[in-house]
Amino acid sequence: MFKYFFGIVAVQIATVALVLLAPELEGIGWLRLLIPLFVIGFFTAFWFNSIASHKSKDEVYEAKAQHAREREKIQLNAERAKTKLVQKTQQQIAREAKITHSKANFKVGAAFAGTIGAGALMLLTELLTMGLLTISTAGGALGGYVMRARKETKLLKQINQNNGSDNQAGNNVLKKPVKTIPKSKVKSSPKK
Template identity: 55%
Template sequence: MLKFLPGILLLQAITVALVLLAPADLTAWGWLRLFIPVLIVGLLTAFWFNASAAHHSKDAISNLKESHAREREALRINAERAKAKVMKEAHQETMQEVRRTSTQANIKVGMAFAGAAGIGGLLLLTQFMTLGLLMLTTAGGALGGYVVRIRQEKAKANVLTSTSPNKPRLINASPPAK
Protein backbone atom coordinates (compact mmCIF):
# COMPACT_ATOMS: atom_id res chain seq x y z
CA MET A 1 0.00 0.00 0.00
CA LEU A 2 2.92 2.35 0.51
CA LYS A 3 3.56 2.15 -3.23
CA PHE A 4 0.42 4.16 -3.87
CA LEU A 5 1.09 6.88 -1.29
CA PRO A 6 3.43 9.01 -3.50
CA GLY A 7 0.90 8.90 -6.36
CA ILE A 8 -1.95 9.95 -4.10
CA LEU A 9 0.08 12.80 -2.63
CA LEU A 10 1.17 13.94 -6.12
CA LEU A 11 -2.45 13.88 -7.38
CA GLN A 12 -3.59 15.95 -4.42
CA ALA A 13 -0.73 18.45 -4.85
CA ILE A 14 -1.52 18.92 -8.57
CA THR A 15 -5.23 19.31 -7.82
CA VAL A 16 -4.54 21.92 -5.11
CA ALA A 17 -2.14 23.78 -7.43
CA LEU A 18 -4.72 23.87 -10.23
CA VAL A 19 -7.45 25.09 -7.88
CA LEU A 20 -5.15 27.81 -6.50
CA LEU A 21 -4.14 28.90 -10.02
CA ALA A 22 -7.74 29.05 -11.21
CA PRO A 23 -9.29 32.51 -11.55
CA ALA A 24 -11.58 33.72 -8.77
CA ASP A 25 -14.67 34.15 -10.89
CA LEU A 26 -15.32 30.87 -12.71
CA THR A 27 -17.98 30.95 -15.34
CA ALA A 28 -19.36 27.99 -17.30
CA TRP A 29 -16.19 27.54 -19.36
CA GLY A 30 -13.94 28.38 -16.40
CA TRP A 31 -15.01 25.28 -14.51
CA LEU A 32 -14.33 23.23 -17.64
CA ARG A 33 -10.79 24.69 -17.85
CA LEU A 34 -10.23 23.52 -14.26
CA PHE A 35 -12.02 20.16 -14.57
CA ILE A 36 -10.22 18.88 -17.75
CA PRO A 37 -6.62 19.11 -16.36
CA VAL A 38 -7.73 17.56 -13.06
CA LEU A 39 -9.47 14.75 -15.00
CA ILE A 40 -6.35 14.11 -17.12
CA VAL A 41 -4.09 14.01 -14.06
CA GLY A 42 -6.57 11.68 -12.30
CA LEU A 43 -6.67 9.30 -15.30
CA LEU A 44 -2.87 9.24 -15.57
CA THR A 45 -2.60 8.51 -11.86
CA ALA A 46 -5.18 5.72 -12.18
CA PHE A 47 -3.20 4.13 -15.04
CA TRP A 48 -0.03 4.45 -12.94
CA PHE A 49 -1.73 2.69 -10.02
CA ASN A 50 -3.09 -0.01 -12.34
CA ALA A 51 0.39 -0.68 -13.79
CA SER A 52 1.91 -0.79 -10.31
CA ALA A 53 -0.77 -3.22 -9.08
CA ALA A 54 -0.35 -5.46 -12.16
CA HIS A 55 3.41 -5.54 -11.64
CA HIS A 56 2.90 -6.40 -7.97
CA SER A 57 0.50 -9.26 -8.83
CA LYS A 58 2.90 -10.64 -11.49
CA ASP A 59 5.70 -10.65 -8.92
CA ALA A 60 3.48 -12.43 -6.39
CA ILE A 61 2.45 -15.06 -8.97
CA SER A 62 6.08 -15.56 -10.03
CA ASN A 63 7.18 -16.02 -6.41
CA LEU A 64 4.33 -18.46 -5.83
CA LYS A 65 5.24 -20.49 -8.92
CA GLU A 66 8.88 -20.67 -7.82
CA SER A 67 7.81 -21.75 -4.35
CA HIS A 68 5.58 -24.47 -5.78
CA ALA A 69 8.35 -25.64 -8.11
CA ARG A 70 10.79 -25.94 -5.19
CA GLU A 71 8.20 -27.79 -3.11
CA ARG A 72 7.37 -30.12 -6.02
CA GLU A 73 11.07 -30.88 -6.56
CA ALA A 74 11.56 -31.53 -2.84
CA LEU A 75 8.58 -33.92 -2.87
CA ARG A 76 9.96 -35.69 -5.94
CA ILE A 77 13.39 -36.08 -4.33
CA ASN A 78 11.85 -37.37 -1.08
CA ALA A 79 9.71 -39.83 -3.03
CA GLU A 80 12.77 -41.13 -4.92
CA ARG A 81 14.68 -41.51 -1.66
CA ALA A 82 11.79 -43.36 -0.04
CA LYS A 83 11.45 -45.59 -3.10
CA ALA A 84 15.17 -46.39 -3.08
CA LYS A 85 15.02 -47.12 0.65
CA VAL A 86 12.03 -49.46 0.24
CA MET A 87 13.72 -51.23 -2.66
CA LYS A 88 16.93 -51.66 -0.66
CA GLU A 89 15.04 -53.02 2.35
CA ALA A 90 13.04 -55.41 0.17
CA HIS A 91 16.25 -56.62 -1.49
CA GLN A 92 17.90 -57.16 1.89
CA GLU A 93 14.88 -59.06 3.19
CA THR A 94 14.81 -61.21 0.06
CA MET A 95 18.53 -61.97 0.30
CA GLN A 96 18.15 -62.82 4.00
CA GLU A 97 15.27 -65.19 3.20
CA VAL A 98 17.29 -66.80 0.39
CA ARG A 99 20.26 -67.31 2.71
CA ARG A 100 18.05 -68.78 5.43
CA THR A 101 16.33 -71.15 3.00
CA SER A 102 19.66 -72.14 1.45
CA THR A 103 21.15 -72.82 4.87
CA GLN A 104 18.19 -74.97 5.87
CA ALA A 105 18.38 -76.90 2.61
CA ASN A 106 22.13 -77.40 3.02
CA ILE A 107 21.64 -78.74 6.54
CA LYS A 108 18.98 -81.20 5.34
CA VAL A 109 21.08 -82.35 2.40
CA GLY A 110 24.15 -82.67 4.62
CA MET A 111 22.21 -84.79 7.10
CA ALA A 112 20.95 -87.02 4.28
CA PHE A 113 24.49 -87.53 2.99
CA ALA A 114 25.78 -88.17 6.51
CA GLY A 115 23.00 -90.72 7.02
CA ALA A 116 23.89 -92.45 3.74
CA ALA A 117 27.58 -92.46 4.68
CA GLY A 118 26.71 -93.79 8.12
CA ILE A 119 24.65 -96.61 6.62
CA GLY A 120 27.58 -97.36 4.27
CA GLY A 121 29.98 -97.47 7.21
CA LEU A 122 27.61 -99.73 9.15
CA LEU A 123 27.38 -102.07 6.17
CA LEU A 124 31.17 -102.20 6.00
CA LEU A 125 31.35 -103.07 9.69
CA THR A 126 28.76 -105.80 9.31
CA GLN A 127 30.74 -107.50 6.54
CA PHE A 128 28.62 -106.26 3.59
CA MET A 129 31.70 -104.88 1.86
CA THR A 130 30.40 -104.44 -1.68
CA LEU A 131 27.11 -102.91 -0.59
CA GLY A 132 28.89 -100.68 1.97
CA LEU A 133 31.46 -99.43 -0.54
CA LEU A 134 28.71 -98.82 -3.09
CA MET A 135 26.75 -96.80 -0.53
CA LEU A 136 29.81 -94.74 0.51
CA THR A 137 30.86 -93.94 -3.07
CA THR A 138 27.30 -93.00 -4.00
CA ALA A 139 27.03 -90.64 -1.02
CA GLY A 140 30.46 -89.15 -1.76
CA GLY A 141 29.66 -88.60 -5.44
CA ALA A 142 26.29 -87.02 -4.66
CA LEU A 143 27.89 -84.75 -2.06
CA GLY A 144 30.61 -83.75 -4.52
CA GLY A 145 28.03 -82.91 -7.19
CA TYR A 146 26.03 -80.88 -4.72
CA VAL A 147 29.14 -78.91 -3.68
CA VAL A 148 30.08 -78.25 -7.32
CA ARG A 149 26.57 -76.98 -8.07
CA ILE A 150 26.66 -74.63 -5.05
CA ARG A 151 30.02 -73.23 -6.19
CA GLN A 152 28.69 -72.69 -9.71
CA GLU A 153 25.65 -70.84 -8.39
CA LYS A 154 27.81 -68.61 -6.19
CA ALA A 155 30.16 -67.86 -9.09
CA LYS A 156 27.16 -67.05 -11.30
CA ALA A 157 25.72 -64.73 -8.61
CA ASN A 158 29.09 -62.98 -8.24
CA VAL A 159 29.31 -62.41 -12.00
CA LEU A 160 25.78 -60.94 -12.06
CA THR A 161 26.47 -58.57 -9.15
CA SER A 162 29.93 -57.47 -10.25
CA THR A 163 30.30 -53.82 -11.18
CA SER A 164 32.55 -54.32 -14.18
CA PRO A 165 30.39 -54.15 -17.29
CA ASN A 166 30.99 -56.88 -19.81
CA LYS A 167 30.99 -55.81 -23.42
CA PRO A 168 28.80 -58.00 -25.61
CA ARG A 169 30.64 -60.13 -28.12
CA LEU A 170 29.26 -60.80 -31.54
CA ILE A 171 28.81 -64.34 -32.67
CA ASN A 172 31.62 -65.47 -35.01
CA ALA A 173 33.66 -62.42 -34.04
CA SER A 174 37.34 -62.77 -33.43
CA PRO A 175 38.48 -62.43 -29.81
CA PRO A 176 39.72 -58.99 -28.79
CA ALA A 177 43.42 -58.35 -29.36
CA LYS A 178 45.55 -57.91 -26.28
Protein backbone atom coordinates in the same frame (compact mmCIF):
# COMPACT_ATOMS: atom_id res chain seq x y z
CA MET B 1 2.46 1.35 0.07
CA PHE B 2 4.70 4.36 -0.56
CA LYS B 3 4.40 3.82 -4.32
CA TYR B 4 0.69 4.57 -4.11
CA PHE B 5 1.14 7.31 -1.52
CA PHE B 6 3.26 9.47 -3.87
CA GLY B 7 0.73 9.00 -6.68
CA ILE B 8 -2.18 10.05 -4.44
CA VAL B 9 -0.28 13.10 -3.20
CA ALA B 10 0.58 14.07 -6.80
CA VAL B 11 -3.11 13.84 -7.82
CA GLN B 12 -4.17 15.95 -4.82
CA ILE B 13 -1.51 18.62 -5.57
CA ALA B 14 -2.60 18.76 -9.21
CA THR B 15 -6.25 19.07 -8.16
CA VAL B 16 -5.53 21.90 -5.72
CA ALA B 17 -3.37 23.69 -8.31
CA LEU B 18 -6.09 23.46 -10.95
CA VAL B 19 -8.77 24.69 -8.56
CA LEU B 20 -6.62 27.64 -7.51
CA LEU B 21 -5.68 28.49 -11.10
CA ALA B 22 -9.25 28.29 -12.41
CA PRO B 23 -10.41 31.88 -13.26
CA GLU B 24 -14.09 31.41 -12.71
CA LEU B 25 -16.13 28.33 -11.84
CA GLU B 26 -19.50 29.34 -13.22
CA GLY B 27 -21.20 27.64 -16.15
CA ILE B 28 -18.61 26.16 -18.52
CA GLY B 29 -15.78 26.95 -16.07
CA TRP B 30 -16.56 23.77 -14.14
CA LEU B 31 -16.19 21.78 -17.35
CA ARG B 32 -12.76 23.34 -17.96
CA LEU B 33 -11.76 22.23 -14.45
CA LEU B 34 -13.30 18.73 -14.57
CA ILE B 35 -11.76 17.67 -17.92
CA PRO B 36 -8.09 18.12 -16.77
CA LEU B 37 -8.94 16.48 -13.42
CA PHE B 38 -10.50 13.54 -15.27
CA VAL B 39 -7.39 13.21 -17.49
CA ILE B 40 -5.09 13.32 -14.43
CA GLY B 41 -7.21 10.68 -12.66
CA PHE B 42 -7.25 8.52 -15.79
CA PHE B 43 -3.45 8.52 -16.15
CA THR B 44 -3.01 7.99 -12.41
CA ALA B 45 -5.26 4.93 -12.61
CA PHE B 46 -3.05 3.51 -15.39
CA TRP B 47 0.03 4.27 -13.29
CA PHE B 48 -1.40 2.44 -10.26
CA ASN B 49 -2.48 -0.47 -12.47
CA SER B 50 1.06 -0.74 -13.84
CA ILE B 51 2.55 -0.72 -10.33
CA ALA B 52 0.07 -3.38 -9.18
CA SER B 53 0.66 -5.66 -12.21
CA HIS B 54 4.44 -5.50 -11.75
CA LYS B 55 4.05 -6.33 -8.08
CA SER B 56 1.74 -9.27 -8.81
CA LYS B 57 4.13 -10.57 -11.51
CA ASP B 58 7.01 -10.41 -9.03
CA GLU B 59 4.97 -12.27 -6.41
CA VAL B 60 3.91 -14.94 -8.93
CA TYR B 61 7.54 -15.38 -10.04
CA GLU B 62 8.69 -15.71 -6.42
CA ALA B 63 5.91 -18.23 -5.67
CA LYS B 64 6.87 -20.30 -8.74
CA ALA B 65 10.52 -20.27 -7.69
CA GLN B 66 9.58 -21.35 -4.16
CA HIS B 67 7.37 -24.16 -5.50
CA ALA B 68 10.18 -25.32 -7.81
CA ARG B 69 12.59 -25.44 -4.85
CA GLU B 70 10.07 -27.40 -2.77
CA ARG B 71 9.36 -29.78 -5.67
CA GLU B 72 13.10 -30.39 -6.11
CA LYS B 73 13.48 -31.04 -2.38
CA ILE B 74 10.55 -33.49 -2.41
CA GLN B 75 11.95 -35.33 -5.44
CA LEU B 76 15.38 -35.53 -3.84
CA ASN B 77 13.92 -36.89 -0.59
CA ALA B 78 11.81 -39.41 -2.52
CA GLU B 79 14.86 -40.58 -4.47
CA ARG B 80 16.85 -40.98 -1.25
CA ALA B 81 14.00 -42.92 0.36
CA LYS B 82 13.71 -45.11 -2.73
CA THR B 83 17.45 -45.87 -2.68
CA LYS B 84 17.34 -46.71 1.03
CA LEU B 85 14.32 -48.95 0.49
CA VAL B 86 16.02 -50.78 -2.38
CA GLN B 87 19.18 -51.31 -0.29
CA LYS B 88 17.15 -52.49 2.70
CA THR B 89 15.16 -54.87 0.50
CA GLN B 90 18.33 -56.26 -1.07
CA GLN B 91 19.86 -56.84 2.36
CA GLN B 92 16.69 -58.55 3.57
CA ILE B 93 16.58 -60.78 0.47
CA ALA B 94 20.25 -61.68 0.90
CA ARG B 95 19.70 -62.45 4.60
CA GLU B 96 16.66 -64.64 3.85
CA ALA B 97 18.52 -66.41 1.03
CA LYS B 98 21.43 -67.09 3.39
CA ILE B 99 19.08 -68.52 6.03
CA THR B 100 17.29 -70.65 3.44
CA HIS B 101 20.58 -71.94 2.02
CA SER B 102 21.89 -72.81 5.48
CA LYS B 103 18.67 -74.71 6.31
CA ALA B 104 18.81 -76.50 2.97
CA ASN B 105 22.49 -77.28 3.46
CA PHE B 106 21.75 -78.80 6.87
CA LYS B 107 18.92 -80.93 5.52
CA VAL B 108 20.95 -82.08 2.52
CA GLY B 109 23.96 -82.78 4.74
CA ALA B 110 21.80 -84.84 7.08
CA ALA B 111 20.35 -86.78 4.14
CA PHE B 112 23.82 -87.50 2.75
CA ALA B 113 25.10 -88.49 6.19
CA GLY B 114 22.17 -90.88 6.53
CA THR B 115 22.82 -92.35 3.08
CA ILE B 116 26.54 -92.78 3.80
CA GLY B 117 25.64 -94.32 7.16
CA ALA B 118 23.33 -96.79 5.39
CA GLY B 119 26.13 -97.62 2.96
CA ALA B 120 28.58 -98.17 5.81
CA LEU B 121 26.02 -100.38 7.57
CA MET B 122 25.66 -102.44 4.40
CA LEU B 123 29.43 -102.77 4.22
CA LEU B 124 29.52 -104.00 7.80
CA THR B 125 26.74 -106.47 7.15
CA GLU B 126 28.71 -107.85 4.22
CA LEU B 127 26.58 -106.44 1.43
CA LEU B 128 29.78 -105.10 -0.08
CA THR B 129 28.54 -104.25 -3.57
CA MET B 130 25.37 -102.60 -2.39
CA GLY B 131 27.29 -100.65 0.28
CA LEU B 132 29.94 -99.42 -2.14
CA LEU B 133 27.23 -98.45 -4.63
CA THR B 134 25.32 -96.51 -1.95
CA ILE B 135 28.43 -94.73 -0.66
CA SER B 136 29.64 -93.78 -4.16
CA THR B 137 26.17 -92.51 -5.13
CA ALA B 138 25.95 -90.42 -1.96
CA GLY B 139 29.48 -89.10 -2.50
CA GLY B 140 28.73 -88.17 -6.12
CA ALA B 141 25.49 -86.44 -5.16
CA LEU B 142 27.23 -84.59 -2.34
CA GLY B 143 30.00 -83.49 -4.69
CA GLY B 144 27.47 -82.22 -7.23
CA TYR B 145 25.54 -80.38 -4.56
CA VAL B 146 28.70 -78.72 -3.19
CA MET B 147 29.75 -77.68 -6.70
CA ARG B 148 26.30 -76.21 -7.41
CA ALA B 149 26.30 -74.35 -4.06
CA ARG B 150 29.72 -72.84 -4.80
CA LYS B 151 28.57 -71.78 -8.26
CA GLU B 152 25.44 -70.11 -6.83
CA THR B 153 27.47 -68.37 -4.11
CA LYS B 154 29.91 -67.03 -6.70
CA LEU B 155 27.02 -65.83 -8.88
CA LEU B 156 25.30 -64.10 -5.90
CA LYS B 157 28.54 -62.33 -4.98
CA GLN B 158 28.95 -61.15 -8.56
CA ILE B 159 25.34 -59.87 -8.67
CA ASN B 160 25.77 -58.05 -5.33
CA GLN B 161 28.99 -56.41 -6.56
CA ASN B 162 27.30 -55.31 -9.79
CA ASN B 163 24.28 -53.96 -7.89
CA GLY B 164 26.53 -52.12 -5.46
CA SER B 165 28.43 -50.35 -8.25
CA ASP B 166 25.18 -49.55 -10.06
CA ASN B 167 23.62 -48.07 -6.91
CA GLN B 168 26.67 -45.90 -6.25
CA ALA B 169 26.57 -44.59 -9.82
CA GLY B 170 22.81 -43.91 -9.50
CA ASN B 171 21.85 -46.41 -12.19
CA ASN B 172 19.08 -48.99 -12.05
CA VAL B 173 19.46 -51.94 -9.71
CA LEU B 174 18.96 -54.58 -12.36
CA LYS B 175 20.74 -54.62 -15.69
CA LYS B 176 17.95 -56.34 -17.58
CA PRO B 177 16.74 -54.25 -20.53
CA VAL B 178 13.11 -53.25 -20.51
CA LYS B 179 11.07 -55.16 -23.07
CA THR B 180 8.76 -53.01 -25.15
CA ILE B 181 5.82 -54.08 -27.24
CA PRO B 182 5.88 -52.84 -30.86
CA LYS B 183 3.05 -50.50 -31.84
CA SER B 184 1.96 -52.90 -34.55
CA LYS B 185 1.02 -55.53 -31.91
CA VAL B 186 -0.87 -53.14 -29.64
CA LYS B 187 -4.61 -53.09 -30.30
CA SER B 188 -6.31 -49.74 -29.84
CA SER B 189 -9.67 -49.61 -28.12
CA PRO B 190 -12.63 -48.46 -30.21
CA LYS B 191 -13.36 -44.77 -29.83
CA LYS B 192 -16.80 -43.77 -28.60
